[in-house]
Amino acid sequence: MFRRTLAIAFLAAAVALPGAALAGKKETTTTTPEIQMTGLAELDGVLGQAKTIQDKIKTQTTTLTTARTNVNTALGVATDAPFATAVDDLKTKASGKISVAMEGTMPKLKAADGMPDNVQSGLDAVNGLIDAGGSTIETCAGLAKDIQGLISQAQAFPAQLPGLLKANPLDIPKKTKILGDDIKIMGDTPKMIDALVKEAEGVFNDVKAAFAG
Numbered sequence: 001m002f003r004r005t006l007a008i009a010f011l012a013a014a015v016a017l018p019g020a021a022l023a024g025k026k027e028t029t030t031t032t033p034e035i036q037m038t039g040l041a042e043l044d045g046v047l048g049q050a051k052t053i054q055d056k057i058k059t060q061t062t063t064l065t066t067a068r069t070n071v072n073t074a075l076g077v078a079t080d081a082p083f084a085t086a087v088d089d090l091k092t093k094a095s096g097k098i099s100v101a102m103e104g105t106m107p108k109l110k111a112a113d114g115m116p117d118n119v120q121s122g123l124d125a126v127n128g129l130i131d132a133g134g135s136t137i138e139t140c141a142g143l144a145k146d147i148q149g150l151i152s153q154a155q156a157f158p159a160q161l162p163g164l165l166k167a168n169p170l171d172i173p174k175k176t177k178i179l180g181d182d183i184k185i186m187g188d189t190p191k192m193i194d195a196l197v198k199e200a201e202g203v204f205n206d207v208k209a210a211f212a213g
Helices: 002-015 041-075 083-094 117-154 157-164 169-211
Strands: 098-103 106-111
Touching: 041 083, 041 117, 041 157, 041 169, 083 098, 083 117, 083 169, 098 169, 106 117, 106 169, 117 169, 157 169
Parallel strands: none
Antiparallel strands: 098 106
């Protein structure tokens, strides 16, 4: 009985809410922490869905990064140059022969006939980045809604651990650590989604600012 009471007290202090005991924790690496499974089927269904969302965010981030690099490479500007710089370079090289038109909610660049190959490749790369941005926004719209529901479910998990581990109470500290980290990661996910959407929207804004006038 004493061991069970002590375990419950430890659990409550560690992971009662994602913003409480875990709020002061600082990451020691630049690597984004990943959601881990607890080995408990009653919890891992939800945690697995959250991990899938995390993986989709990483995929969209990589897609945007690759598309940005393709733009800079096609235009021959520095790899780490901001997108706005690359767009301005494209505008200069095109000498007024590029127009922008909206396709739904996304701007698309169109060039006059006879555009030099290096300018056309830059234009194609920018449109590729715009497409990647559109895909990111569409994907993130669904992820933002899904993660909120999963967070609500996960916040109830700490109270369930003692019952789930009553046959193995010594596992409670380890599972508590895993679950606490997972809940914090899930709590941070909406901000990551929002930042990714803003990055994609920034691409649209830079294109419209450069060519819509």
